[in-house]
Amino acid sequence: MTPSPxxxxxxxxRDAQAGEYVLGLVExxxxxxxxxxxxxxxxxxxxxxxxxxxxxxxxxxxxxxxxSPGLWQRIESEIAAIxxxxxxxxxxxxxxxxxxxxxxxxxxxxxxxxxxxxxxxxLLGIGLIGALDRAGRQPVMVAVLLTEASVAAAxxxxxxxxxxxxxxxxxxxxxxxxxxxxxxxxDRSVGPRSVGLIDRARTTPLRLDQLPLGQNQLFxxxxxxxxxxxxxxxxxxxxxxxxxxxxx
Amino acid sequence: MASEAGAAGERTEIEQALLAxxxxxxxxxxxxxxxxxxxxVGVAQRLLKRRALAEEAVQDAFVLIWRHAARFDPERxxxxxxxxxxxxxxxxxxxxxxxxxxxxxxxxxEELASEEDDPETVMSKLSDAKALRACLETLTPQRRGIVxxxxxxxxxxxxxxxxxxxxxxxxxxxxxxxxxxLKECLG
Numbered sequence: 001m002t003p004s005p006x007x008x009x010x011x012x013x014r015d016a017q018a019g020e021y022v023l024g025l026v027e028x029x030x031x032x033x034x035x036x037x038x039x040x041x042x043x044x045x046x047x048x049x050x051x052x053x054x055x056x057x058x059x060x061x062x063x064x065x066x067x068s069p070g071l072w073q074r075i076e077s078e079i080a081a082i083x084x085x086x087x088x089x090x091x092x093x094x095x096x097x098x099x100x101x102x103x104x105x106x107x108x109x110x111x112x113x114x115x116x117x118x119x120x121x122x123l124l125g126i127g128l129i130g131a132l133d134r135a136g137r138q139p140v141m142v143a144v145l146l147t148e149a150s151v152a153a154a155x156x157x158x159x160x161x162x163x164x165x166x167x168x169x170x171x172x173x174x175x176x177x178x179x180x181x182x183x184x185x186x187d188r189s190v191g192p193r194s195v196g197l198i199d200r201a202r203t204t205p206l207r208l209d210q211l212p213l214g215q216n217q218l219f220x221x222x223x224x225x226x227x228x229x230x231x232x233x234x235x236x237x238x239x240x241x242x243x244x245x246x247x248x
Numbered sequence: 249m250a251s252e253a254g255a256a257g258e259r260t261e262i263e264q265a266l267l268a269x270x271x272x273x274x275x276x277x278x279x280x281x282x283x284x285x286x287x288x289v290g291v292a293q294r295l296l297k298r299r300a301l302a303e304e305a306v307q308d309a310f311v312l313i314w315r316h317a318a319r320f321d322p323e324r325x326x327x328x329x330x331x332x333x334x335x336x337x338x339x340x341x342x343x344x345x346x347x348x349x350x351x352x353x354x355x356x357x358e359e360l361a362s363e364e365d366d367p368e369t370v371m372s373k374l375s376d377a378k379a380l381r382a383c384l385e386t387l388t389p390q391r392r393g394i395v396x397x398x399x400x401x402x403x404x405x406x407x408x409x410x411x412x413x414x415x416x417x418x419x420x421x422x423x424x425x426x427x428x429x430l431k432e433c434l435g
Contacts, residue, residue, distance in 0.1 A: 012428050012431075015427065015428065015431040016424050016427045016428050016431075019427035019430070019431065020423065020424070020427065022333075022399075023395065023398040023399050023423070023427075024336065024340045024398065024399070024402055025398055025404065025405060025423065027344070027404070045324060049324065049325040049329065050434070051431075052325065052329040052332070052333055053325070053326060053329050054378075054379065054380045054434055055380070055399055056328065056329055056332060057374055057375060057378040057380045057381070058370060058374065058380070058396070058399055058400060059287070059291045059332055060287070060375070061370050061373035061374060062287060062290035062291045062293070062294055063290050063364060064286035064287050064289075064290050065286055065289040065290045065293055065299075065302075066286050066289075067285045067286065067289050067303060067306065068303060071285070071303055071306065071307060072278070072281060072285075074307050075277075075281070075307050075310045075311060075314075076274070078307070078311050079274070079277070079310075079311055079314045079315075203315065205308065207345060
């Protein structure tokens with residue numbers, strides 16, 4: 001029984017799924033899979049948008065609460081470290097031209113591309129430090145996470161106010177049903193603790209609220225099932241790792 | 249504001265601001281902040297209950313808006329729904345994370361929602377002019393209550409089932425059927 005692409009049953013199913021998604025009821029691996037479909041299926045994307053615009057009326061009933069006076073400053077200092085999207089696009093295009101594009105997507109090619117990777121890391125590193133200088137807002141500690149081939153895959157920044165974030169420097173190919181889990185290790189007798197789970201390489205705050213944080217603390221990214229490691233310990237291959245150093 | 253008369257004009261303003269953000273104009277982000285942040289804190293507060301977490305969600309949302317402004321595509325939807333989708337996503341992941349890791353005695357889930365976040369109160373505040381209100385009224389109070397609890401307070405199927413003392417399968421199928429009939433009504 002394969003209904004035709006536009007049967008009423010299909011439409012209902014699609015609208016119900018889109019509605020559940022917009023309500024926030026789709027989670028974990030199912031959600032990652034659905035988001036991929038939304039990217040690819042215009043009819044599903046339209047249904048999601050239609051739910052969002054109807055349900056916006058409910059958000060409009062929320063009582064407005066004036067934000068604390070410091071909120072805008074916190075946003076401003078956080079975005080000061082980010083290049084504008086337009087510049088990032090240019091930087092990416094430039095890098096693609098210099099390092100032959102998608103080598104990152106393939107682990108086998110990675111290993112042969114250490115030189116190109118090191119060059120890209122250097123270029124990105126310079127850009128990053130420049131951006132931070134302009135911002136006048138600098139991390140207290142930085143960890144550069146390197147792949148096995150010594151390609152810089154991501155950096156972890158820790159800030160004086162206790163915030164910790166991870167910024168990817170490259171796209172990382174995440175197979176369907178998998179996710180990237182970020183771990184930190186400060187004491188071998190305690191073992192690694194999970195501090196983040198992301199479906200693809202993107203900037204993410206790390207949750208170290210209750211955990212110690214110091215110099216030479218290991219951060220690593222492993223490939224795990226979409227819902228995170230089933231054991232609470234890293235189980236998949238290590239994508240990249242590095243230790244924190246104090247900024248001068 | 250996420251509705252009402254001026255929506256068309258305001259949408260355009262937000263969409264223009266998003267385009268300017270993509271080009272690196274921080275004042276444009278500030279314009280969005282001035283226009284939307286109180287409502288955004290309100291929406292996040294309904295989901296997260298705690299003010300500090302609500303502001304964290306709004307902060308993260310603005311950073312994400314800035315970072316991804318170039319990905320906003322006016323052909324695919326309005327700027328306003330794009331912004332609130334980012335805020336809601338961020339709030340829900342904070343909510344789920346907190347519930348997973350919170351070791352305090354009063355985890356977020358247990359914190360009482362304010363009375364104004366109660367489904368029937370939300371219903372009464374919904375604009376008469378909106379198709380959504382008329383369509384929600386075609387559902388029984390209990391069924392629309394479940395849909396509103398999920399959206400307004402970010403409750404999962406399991407939490408709704410626990411709160412109402414209903415089997416989770418029933419909650420799932422009620423929501424699904426409610427969504428299908430809402431969609432038919434909304435067109």
